[in-house]
Every structure is written in C-alpha cells, then in structure tokens.
Amino acid sequence: MPQALHLVARPEGEPKDSDFELRPVEARELVDGEARIAVRYASVDPAMRIWMTEQKSYWPPIGLGEVMRAGGIGEVIESKNPKLPVGAWVGGMTGITEEFITNGKGYRVFDARALPDPTWALHVFGATGFTAYFGLKEIGEPKAGETVVVSAAAGAVGSTVVQLAKAWGCRVIGIAGGAEKCAYVKDELGADEVIDYKNEKVGKRLFETCPDGIDVYFDNVGGEILDSVLKRLKLRARIVVCGGISQYNATGEVRGPANYLSLISARARMEGFVVIDYLHRGDEAIAAMAPLVAAGQLKGKVDVMEGIANFPATLRHLLAGKNFGKQVLKL
Ligand SMILES: NC(=O)c1ccc[n+]([C@@H]2O[C@H](COP(=O)([O-])OP(=O)(O)OC[C@H]3O[C@@H](n4cnc5c(N)ncnc54)[C@H](OP(=O)(O)O)[C@@H]3O)[C@@H](O)[C@H]2O)c1
Incomplete structure (x- = not known):
C-alpha cells in the first residue's frame, strides 16, 4: 500500500526521524477530471527546514499532521482526465508521498524524454x-x-x-x-x-x-x-x-x-x-539555459537517495553539506 510521510513534530535543531510518521495514502476511486500520480522523485531542499517551523515565510508553516511539503515529479498511473494521460510525467508540489490524486491544477506536464534525465526537471530545468x-x-x-x-x-x-x-x-x-x-x-x-x-x-x-x-x-x-x-x-x-x-x-x-x-x-x-515569483517565466529560463547545456557549458550533478522512510536522513545529509549535487529522493 502506498505511503505518505507526515510531519508530526516541529524539529529542534537537526530534524529527527521521530518528527515524521509514515501513514498509508487514502485509497479511493478517481472521479471524472482526476488522475492518480506515482511520485518518482522528490526534491529535497534546505528551505524545508524553515517550512517545518512556526516561522512565517513566503509559504505558511506545514501544519502538524500534514504531508511533508515538497516539489516533485511523477508519472500518471491512472486517469479520468484527458489532459493527464497514463504515462505522462508531471511536476509540481507533490509532497513526500508515493502517490496522490490531482485534478491537474498547479501541475505541469513535461516531456521527460527531452531531458538528460527526468531529475533535471527538478534541477537545471526546474x-x-x-x-x-x-x-x-x-x-x-x-x-x-x-x-x-x-x-x-x-x-x-x-x-x-x-x-x-x-x-x-x-x-x-x-x-x-x-x-x-x-x-x-x-x-x-x-x-x-x-x-x-x-x-x-x-x-x-x-x-x-x-x-x-x-x-x-x-x-x-x-x-x-x-x-x-x-x-x-x-x-x-x-x-x-x-x-x-x-x-x-x-x-x-x-x-x-x-x-x-x-x-x-x-x-x-x-x-x-x-x-x-518567477515560476511563470520558467520557459524563458529553459530557453536561455538549453543551448548552454547542449554546448557542455552548463552541467548538472544529482545526488540520489532512495526510499520514503529515508526522507529525514536525506534532509540531514543535505543540511550537513554531505550532498554533492542536487539532492533528490527516489520514491
Ligand atoms: N530563495 C529561493 O527562492 C531559493 C530557492 C532554492 C534554494 N534556495 C536556497 O539556496 C541555497 C542552496 O540550496 P540548494 O537546494 O542548492 O542546496 P545545495 O547548495 O545543493 O546544498 C546545500 C549546501 O549548503 C552548504 N552548507 C551547508 N551548511 C553550510 C554552512 N554552515 N556554511 C556554508 N555552507 C553550508 C553545503 O555545501 P558545502 O559542503 O560546500 O558546505 C551543502 O551542500 C539554500 O540556502 C536554499 O535555501 C533559495
């Protein structure tokens, strides 16, 4: 059964495993307009440490009991939405979860085959x-x-x-x-x-x-x-x-x-x-950076850790500077 990671305590200093809890994802049928996404990679970002506090930032704090907020990419595995066909890759705020249901609002479909690796949608082209x-x-x-x-x-x-x-x-x-x-x-x-x-x-x-x-x-x-x-x-x-x-x-x-x-x-x-503030101009950045990538002037390195239960360890790895490249978690 797919699982999601919930924030259950506000970390003091370094985040601990006990600040999180794995819970099964609600199993339900899709209604018209919805699609089920299997998250393949989550972006692990230093700002997550701030979102876990009570501190107000450009996003509200993650509520205790909520799924841990994260950007991510995934594949449509079941669909009742013609704009999200099975097999399509989508990107957006997925959360640290193995699966979720969406009507597509706030998510973009991208062509993973056009990238050196799908994780690039979280890195240079994300x-x-x-x-x-x-x-x-x-x-x-x-x-x-x-x-x-x-x-x-x-x-x-x-x-x-x-x-x-x-x-x-x-x-x-x-x-x-x-x-x-x-x-x-x-x-x-x-x-x-x-x-x-x-x-x-x-x-x-x-x-x-x-x-x-x-x-x-x-x-x-x-x-x-x-x-x-x-x-x-x-x-x-x-x-x-x-x-x-x-x-x-x-x-x-x-x-x-x-x-x-x-x-x-x-x-x-x-x-x-x-x-x-600039996400709506993402295509402009991609258009400017793609030729540099093609010319070998812009390289991306990705540091992959694996497994939803390893999210706290992956975040500690990043905050301690042990990552070498863009930190992602493979789900
Ligand atoms: N404002 C925004 O919209 C926005 C968006 C994305 C990211 N950011 C910020 O950009 C920064 C980099 O994020 P990232 O995702 O690219 O992470 P990253 O640079 O891939 O990883 C964080 C790096 O920070 C370094 N570090 C950790 N503790 C440090 C310390 N005490 N002093 C100096 N360096 C330290 C480590 O490198 P070393 O091994 O070299 O120490 C570590 O690898 C973060 O501050 C993040 O919050 C801001």
Missing part, C-alpha cells in the same frame, strides 16, 4: 535552475567582466550560478566546503578561483582573490561568509539574498550581518529573492 537564473540575472544584474562570488558553489543552485556567471563573461569565485567540492567548482564548473571555507580564512582569501572588490555576491549561506563578503564590496555592488543555510538549524537567534554598514559606503544593494 526550480533550482530558475532560482539560479532569475536570482543572478534579475537581482544580481551581472555584467561581463564583473567579479561574482557564489557561496555553496558546489551545491545545486550555486553550481548553476557559477556556470551561468562564467557563460555571461564574469570572473567567478566559488566558495565551498572541502577539497573535493572545491576541485569540482574550479575544474568542472570553471570558476576562476575557489575558497575552501572549511580549511581557509574566507576574509583573507576574498582579499587575495578579489583585489578590486566584489560586484555581485550570490548568497546561499548567510552567517560569517556574508559578513566577510560585506567587507569587500565594490561601489554599487549587488547582494542576492537567496538563502542562509548556515542558520537553518539554529536553535537560538539567527546571526544577522554585523558588517551591514559597508552597504552605505559602497552604495550597495542587498535584496531578497524568492523563486516562486
């Missing part, structure tokens, strides 16, 4: 790619020749930002944790310089690698790294506040940017970004 593309283009506004710094540069969003910024003619400095990820950012993704924040002093390395300062900072992590970047801003710099993963498991106060006064002298802008 919300991850749209985050990188629109966050960098619309908020970062990079110009050729400018210096762009990207944190969590080996991660899903960060790796896409690094490659887009290179393709758009920028000088790119990636920040990532550990030698293996740093080598990937430089050798595979083409960053000009890389900073290993786990083994190097970020402030000193930013001074060395950005002698003239930073034009664009794509921030995925917040915390100390953001503070180090704030000290090196160039005139009219732009900071894209995309995420703050260093703070997501914090049990006390979130650390704010102590060096924010640098924004004054640099006449700089620091602006929040949420991808859902």
Whole structure:
C-alpha cells in the first residue's frame, strides 16, 4: 500500500526521524477530471527546514499532521482526465508521498524524454535552475567582466550560478566546503578561483582573490561568509539574498550581518529573492539555459537517495553539506 510521510513534530535543531510518521495514502476511486500520480522523485531542499517551523515565510508553516511539503515529479498511473494521460510525467508540489490524486491544477506536464534525465526537471530545468537564473540575472544584474562570488558553489543552485556567471563573461569565485567540492567548482564548473571555507580564512582569501572588490555576491549561506563578503564590496555592488543555510538549524537567534554598514559606503544593494515569483517565466529560463547545456557549458550533478522512510536522513545529509549535487529522493 502506498505511503505518505507526515510531519508530526516541529524539529529542534537537526530534524529527527521521530518528527515524521509514515501513514498509508487514502485509497479511493478517481472521479471524472482526476488522475492518480506515482511520485518518482522528490526534491529535497534546505528551505524545508524553515517550512517545518512556526516561522512565517513566503509559504505558511506545514501544519502538524500534514504531508511533508515538497516539489516533485511523477508519472500518471491512472486517469479520468484527458489532459493527464497514463504515462505522462508531471511536476509540481507533490509532497513526500508515493502517490496522490490531482485534478491537474498547479501541475505541469513535461516531456521527460527531452531531458538528460527526468531529475533535471527538478534541477537545471526546474526550480533550482530558475532560482539560479532569475536570482543572478534579475537581482544580481551581472555584467561581463564583473567579479561574482557564489557561496555553496558546489551545491545545486550555486553550481548553476557559477556556470551561468562564467557563460555571461564574469570572473567567478566559488566558495565551498572541502577539497573535493572545491576541485569540482574550479575544474568542472570553471570558476576562476575557489575558497575552501572549511580549511581557509574566507576574509583573507576574498582579499587575495578579489583585489578590486566584489560586484555581485550570490548568497546561499548567510552567517560569517556574508559578513566577510560585506567587507569587500565594490561601489554599487549587488547582494542576492537567496538563502542562509548556515542558520537553518539554529536553535537560538539567527546571526544577522554585523558588517551591514559597508552597504552605505559602497552604495550597495542587498535584496531578497524568492523563486516562486518567477515560476511563470520558467520557459524563458529553459530557453536561455538549453543551448548552454547542449554546448557542455552548463552541467548538472544529482545526488540520489532512495526510499520514503529515508526522507529525514536525506534532509540531514543535505543540511550537513554531505550532498554533492542536487539532492533528490527516489520514491
Ligand atoms: N530563495 C529561493 O527562492 C531559493 C530557492 C532554492 C534554494 N534556495 C536556497 O539556496 C541555497 C542552496 O540550496 P540548494 O537546494 O542548492 O542546496 P545545495 O547548495 O545543493 O546544498 C546545500 C549546501 O549548503 C552548504 N552548507 C551547508 N551548511 C553550510 C554552512 N554552515 N556554511 C556554508 N555552507 C553550508 C553545503 O555545501 P558545502 O559542503 O560546500 O558546505 C551543502 O551542500 C539554500 O540556502 C536554499 O535555501 C533559495
């Protein structure tokens, strides 16, 4: 019998297995206009940690007892809706569930055969790619020749930002944790310089690698790294506040940017970004990125874990930075 994973407690610090409960999916017949979807892959995202709290964000908190919220992709396995024929792939907010019933509203049908792998609909050609593309283009506004710094540069969003910024003619400095990820950012993704924040002093390395300062900072992590970047801003710099993963498991106060006064002298802008504001323009991002993918200038790496019961472990894996590539859960 298909199962769904429900949030039953608000995690304190790192999410625990006991914060979730597996329950059978309600078995019922379809009515006209509905289709049954078997979820094949769920996207595992750092923002999930925020949705589990009482904190209001761009989405309301997940209610206790509700199915864990997640983006995902799946196949239609039974249908009474001609727009969702059996065998079609759909993408949208599926939740962490093996099956669900929908009338199709809010889900898009996509051609999985046109992608290198169906998971790309969650990665470069999905919300991850749209985050990188629109966050960098619309908020970062990079110009050729400018210096762009990207944190969590080996991660899903960060790796896409690094490659887009290179393709758009920028000088790119990636920040990532550990030698293996740093080598990937430089050798595979083409960053000009890389900073290993786990083994190097970020402030000193930013001074060395950005002698003239930073034009664009794509921030995925917040915390100390953001503070180090704030000290090196160039005139009219732009900071894209995309995420703050260093703070997501914090049990006390979130650390704010102590060096924010640098924004004054640099006449700089620091602006929040949420991808859902741009989802209606997804086709534009796909059209711009597809030629880069075809030319080998934009690569995607996917980290697959398996099994609905492994969702809590997969989320811990991601939040601890153990993922190497876009984190997905195969269901
Ligand atoms: N605003 C939006 O609309 C939007 C949409 C999607 C994602 N995001 C944000 O984008 C960021 C990246 O998300 P993603 O899905 O692409 O995940 P990801 O980068 O693939 O994975 C997260 C990475 O963050 C790094 N990390 C973890 N703890 C850290 C710490 N304390 N300090 C520095 N780095 C740390 C780890 O890499 P290392 O091994 O290098 O530490 C880890 O691999 C997240 O902050 C997420 O919330 C925002």
